[in-house]
Amino acid sequence: MLAPVSSLFDQSALTDRTERLVKAARAHGADAADAVAVRSLSLSVELREGAVEETDSAEADDLGLRVLVGKRQAVVSSNDLAGDVDALAARAVAMAKAAPEDKFAGLADPDQLAHDWPDLDLIDRTLPTVQELEAKARAAEEAGLAIKGVSKSGGASASVGIGGMVLVTSAGFRGAYLGSSHGISMMAIAGSGTGMERDYDYSSTRHAADLESAEKIGRLAGERAVARLNPRKVSTRKVPVVFEPRVASSLVSHLASAVNGSAIARKTSFLREKMGQQLFADGIRIIDDPLRPRGLRSRPFDGEGVAGKRLALIEDGRLASWLLDCATARELNLVTTGHAARGVSSVPSPSASNLHMEAGKVSPEDLIADIKDGFYVTDLIGMGANMVTGDYSRGASGFWIENGKKTYAVSEVTIAGNLLDMFRHLTPASDLEFRYGTNAPTLRLEGLTVAGQ
Numbered sequence: 001m002l003a004p005v006s007s008l009f010d011q012s013a014l015t016d017r018t019e020r021l022v023k024a025a026r027a028h029g030a031d032a033a034d035a036v037a038v039r040s041l042s043l044s045v046e047l048r049e050g051a052v053e054e055t056d057s058a059e060a061d062d063l064g065l066r067v068l069v070g071k072r073q074a075v076v077s078s079n080d081l082a083g084d085v086d087a088l089a090a091r092a093v094a095m096a097k098a099a100p101e102d103k104f105a106g107l108a109d110p111d112q113l114a115h116d117w118p119d120l121d122l123i124d125r126t127l128p129t130v131q132e133l134e135a136k137a138r139a140a141e142e143a144g145l146a147i148k149g150v151s152k153s154g155g156a157s158a159s160v161g162i163g164g165m166v167l168v169t170s171a172g173f174r175g176a177y178l179g180s181s182h183g184i185s186m187m188a189i190a191g192s193g194t195g196m197e198r199d200y201d202y203s204s205t206r207h208a209a210d211l212e213s214a215e216k217i218g219r220l221a222g223e224r225a226v227a228r229l230n231p232r233k234v235s236t237r238k239v240p241v242v243f244e245p246r247v248a249s250s251l252v253s254h255l256a257s258a259v260n261g262s263a264i265a266r267k268t269s270f271l272r273e274k275m276g277q278q279l280f281a282d283g284i285r286i287i288d289d290p291l292r293p294r295g296l297r298s299r300p301f302d303g304e305g306v307a308g309k310r311l312a313l314i315e316d317g318r319l320a321s322w323l324l325d326c327a328t329a330r331e332l333n334l335v336t337t338g339h340a341a342r343g344v345s346s347v348p349s350p351s352a353s354n355l356h357m358e359a360g361k362v363s364p365e366d367l368i369a370d371i372k373d374g375f376y377v378t379d380l381i382g383m384g385a386n387m388v389t390g391d392y393s394r395g396a397s398g399f400w401i402e403n404g405k406k407t408y409a410v411s412e413v414t415i416a417g418n419l420l421d422m423f424r425h426l427t428p429a430s431d432l433e434f435r436y437g438t439n440a441p442t443l444r445l446e447g448l449t450v451a452g453q
Contacts, residue, residue, distance in 0.1 A: 064344025
């Protein structure tokens with residue numbers, strides 16, 4: 001079980017501990033230091049075929065201290081809130097003195113630090129009980145099993161969690177935030193024997209009131225599994241390929257990986273020479289927004305205390321920005337974009353927050369209406385995107401498009417192309433919804449190779 005609710009939202013002890021760590025590090029000879037405390041609590045219930053399989057509860061408060069001696073830095077971590085602050089700080093300073101120099105290491109400049117931030121409404125203070133979570137999971141499973149053609153459950157779950165951080169730096173920053181998370185999921189299995197197919201649905205939100213109903217999650221999981229029965233093979237050919245929103249977001253994630261400042265600095269991105277160039281069609285925008293109210297990845301400041309801000313990675317089809325923390329920005333002779341992420345045992349590194357591609361102007365139906373022969377993708381398999389070359393090859397399943405309509409199920413095919421070509425010949429539909437950390441509408445891509453039998 002989670003700790004008493006009244007204590008979950010109190011970060012005063014964590015703040016006090018991080019402040020003491022920073023002071024101790026300076027006292028032991030650090031030129032600069034920052035300390036982070038990360039709180040994570042979770043409760044989940046999983047059941048299958050009506051029986052509870054697992055109830056899991058976890059709580060943790062972890063501390064991390066980064067110290068800098070000149071351009072040498074080191075990080076130490078601990079989960080002992082009552083431990084010896086001086087000993088931990090002394091160990092960190094000794095490690096930093098023995099570390100190699102990193103000319104780009106350092107804290108955020110004082111004029112980059114956040115001084116105030118908006119309330120992003122990230123906390124739902126009413127937490128469900130184990131019994132309430134079980135009831136949600138059970139409702140999702142029962143709804144999935146009620147769909148004609150569903151033969152069994154692959155499991156259903158409901159969960160709640162709280163996570164957040166405290167950050168204190170020797171440059172004068174003090175900040176803390178917490179966020180809650182609620183989730184429901186269900187996997188349905190349709191058919192029998194070697195002809196079985198499975199699919200799933202889930203909902204994840206900051207506030208329980210924003211969740212899709214358990215019954216809807218189960219029903220959609222069942223309907224998706226049944227729709228995949230009796231898949232056919234297709235012959236290899238080049239056709240338009242349409243990604244449903246659930247998989248379309250993966251293309252936005254690939255872009256984020258390619259514009260990550262670490263990849264640019266290491267010269268391991270196929271976009272490293274493309275700043276300012278046209279990558280997508282006119283009008284397309286891809287946005288990172290850490291300040292979206294109730295966003296799944298929202299945060300008021302980043303892992304270095306830099307204020308969050310809405311950032312266009314793609315503006316009117318052109319590459320407009322990298323994702324940068326302070327160190328990668330210095331290496332690239334740029335300024336941080338406020339995208340530092342960190343854990344307690346690592347130095348900051350760039351990472352996206354809430355990402356989305358803006359919606360287009362045509363409906364999903366109109367997007368496929370003129371496709372005589374094409375592939376509608378509902379599931380992707382594997383991690384076949386090469387960030388150095390942009391080459392793309394992934395296993396896929398979905399439905400064949402004939403004369404503008406989705407027809408029979410298709411499985412065991414591979415779609416292949418190059419991300420630069422895919423970006424360039426991509427059309428978004430109008431059905432953008434903010435359901436995940438990374439979101440995109442239905443996307444149509446021209447001329448991909450579908451490799452079948």
